[in-house]
Amino acid sequence: MDEQDFSKVAIKLIPTYNEKENIASLTQAVFNLYPHTSMMVLDDNSPDGTAQAVRNLQVLFPNLYLNQRTSDRGFGKSYLEGFKKVLADDRYKAIVMMDADFSHDPKVIGSMLEKLKDYEVVNGSRYISGGKIENWKWHRRLLSNFANFYVRTILRVPLQDMTTGFVCLRKDALQRVDLNTIYSDGYAFLVELKYKLLQTGSRFYEFPIVYTERREGGSKMSSRVIWESIWLPWKLCFKTSPLKKQVSSRST
Template sequence: MIPRVVLPTYDERESIGPLLAELRAQLGPAARILVVDDASPDGTAEVVRQVAARDPGVELLSRTGKLGLASAYQVALRRVLDEGCDDCVITMDADFSHHPRYVPALVAAAADHDLVIGSRYVEGGGIDNWDTRRRLLSLAGNWYARTVIRMPVRDLTAGFTCLRTDFLAQVPFERIEARGYAWLIALKTLFQRRGARIHEIPIRFVERRFGRSKLSTNIVYEGLIEPWRIRGAGR
């Protein structure tokens, strides 16, 4: 399968160059990579331009402001579908929390599944370099979202996924109103409600190697409120 990797970025100058190099090493020359940058003040876009100048498979979509993760994915997924060149889409963080070494396994699993999740909470998965508070918060958030939405996925809040484009084309993802990481929960829910074949493979999630964590009070608030909105949207 031919994948397209989508990387939303904001202030990822330190990580984006090494990440693009590692993705190319893992996926070979055929895969394409789309970076959606929200006017990062640290110069992330310039690093991507330099890489794209020598690697035609890397594309930059540079936006005029900090428009957010949900908007970045909506724009990127629509572009992928409109171009019609890729069999699947990889969503992942741009800070090495999601290591590119897992991408080939995600793509391989998509041959038989419509949605593949890189999961911290199946056998063989896990989290490195988080303190007890972060681990408990993540576990509780997953349990809460799964219970409210009633979706039998171990890592519902995961951002590391592979989406088959033929199934994605049937999903009204542009109607999702959730913001931030809750948008990815809503997307998984739409897949499940349309009968998608869903599979989780184990990954080791590693706390970011570069920059600052983007965990905030707003993200925690969204995690409490958005699952109820997502559940209600399915009625």
């Protein structure tokens, strides 16, 4: 087992699209809790000026970076660009993936990173003992529950929360995945990434999280994103090899 302290060598990657109202408070919260780590905002040329808000914050937080995309918008494309930058940067050994809207509590990042000593991927899970969802309307709960049931049944994966976007992972686990073969771009990207991490033998730990409704701003859920999520598990089933290894997945 690797006894490395990942809290000092992890970078937080935060995708944003119109998160101007959340990004300053999230940045402050993250750097107050973890003053010696880094964070990169992956902005998709948000019309509300999120990127400029990040540039203003960079004066206060020298370890805050911005990757601004200007071409076709995409949640997955933003993460892939961020991953490629981090993979090429020797300062970092781990990545924290999280949303900008406070649905993912920055206070638990430290405990999640602790688990990277023994596991390669720590999946922030709402659907295990100790995990829960707060303030979500019933139809969002239903959609999320159904999406997880659907994905887990088709792909036969051992994880209880395949759609969570709160994930910590070691860089060496990411290095084993061929990022050029990722098909999806909406939130299905998260499912595809986890499936490919499982396929390449990564050891997973499911960490219970409390997920809360976004603080400010609006949702970016679209019908295109939903259709992509419906097709993705079938594509993965038919176009890639099945899971080879049994992986660890524990809730405590």
